[in-house]
Amino acid sequence: MNLKHILQELSQTDNTDFDKSEQRRDLLKSVTRKLALTAIPFAVGASTEKAAAKTTNTSLDTLNFLLAFQHMVAAYYKAAVTAGINNSLFPSTDAQRAFETIRDYEAAHAAFLTQTINAASPNAAVLPNANGYDYTLDGALLTFNDYKTMLAVAQVLEDTAIRVFKGQLDSFVRNNIVTDLLNIQSVKARCAAHIRQMRTTIAGGSAKVKPWVTLNQSGVANTVFAAGYAGEEATMQYGINITGIGGQAVSATAASEAFDEPLTQQQSMDILNMFLYQSQSRS
């Protein structure tokens, strides 16, 4: 089944999807609560500690939020490599190797954040979602049975993760964590660019997804994934119009591509929750 068919099918089941998105919203609330609860133990601890510790705990909450997202991304590539091998999806050893490379980087990012958080506060790091992750949008996508779909979801996760990490930079001004977050996001950006090229290659060039994000186009005609690209079409930076800036021939398209935009924590959580299983019965 090719991507086009999947997307047509999705467009024909809009109402159903809407219902599901309502469910997802409820799910989001429950997960947000869950994360809030997870954060409480060390938040409570902070009140009994020195006042100076509060900043640290805010930072830990932020890092844990990033780690929760990172667990989801890392689990995707782990599952993708396994499914790619078991279901003979990879068209070449290069393709398999690329997925394995990215899997290893994503696992390393999760491990690094875990280590960083636990070094600051033992056992404070959040664990992967106990009920697992759903990358099929409730079975609507053949993510692990169709290579093009597997690549498309990989691209969405990678592009989105860059924006999620970018969105937390200002929580760590003049803190070494800034360097770590940037070093994580740029490796993800390298991976995203490669996944995008893989999509173009496998589609015989017809996918036309550039290594960078053009306007708010995902190259995936699935409205559910649009949230990962909302705002990417920005052509204003620092209150300055980039289109034609300085009398140069910079198009609106290039203006949007030249900057990756951050996502807020709420936007990030909304996206994360599209991929979380609510209960064990779903896995």
Add this chain to the structure above:
Amino acid sequence: MNKNEIFSEQPSEEILPKGHSRRSFLGLAGGLLAVGSLFNASCDNKDNNPNPEGVLLTQDDIGILNYAYALKQLEAAFYQKIFDTGVYNTATSEEIALLTDIRDHEVAHRELLKAILGSKAIDALSFNFAGINFKDKKAVLDTAKLLEDIGVSGINGVAVHVVNTDYLKLLGKIASVEARHAAYIRDLLIDGTFASGDAQVGMNGLEMSKNPSVVLAAASTFITTQIINRLP
């Protein structure tokens, strides 16, 4: 990074990558690094008219933005030179289109930084690309790879010193696009080397960020204007 210091407010010195000790020493000695001045002799670029007084990168946010502005001037000039010379013969239409995109992105970055800096912007730099055979794909892409990699690792390495939140966010927005460029260029050279090949990614899957002294030393091959580095 020392795990016990991760939440400290004082950024510590980056650990310098091996193989750069001499350059790093030069950069650290007195905080002065006159880049490019040694390379003028081989220069045949008619645009070469180095300001004898050079440009100064101060230790504050303005200096950091000017540092980014200097790197962007270099990158934009390099990609423009590709098109002025005529793209290497084996380039596919997709390569030409995407290299055009990259040039436009670099011009956008350069012009934005210039606009933000206003009267505090350093002067336009002079460049020497005489050592590059622009008709040779590998020569062009090797240079592009170097410039994109230092573009990413340079921003990543200096952003911790930025005080102004808006500037920090802006550098973050630029850095990931630079990384996308770097990956594309690397894949053009050898497919699959988007995040590997020569240790651009280090432990923990992290990009190996670099100090300004290391980055400027690498850039000095192409910049003929003297740059006085007082960056943090």
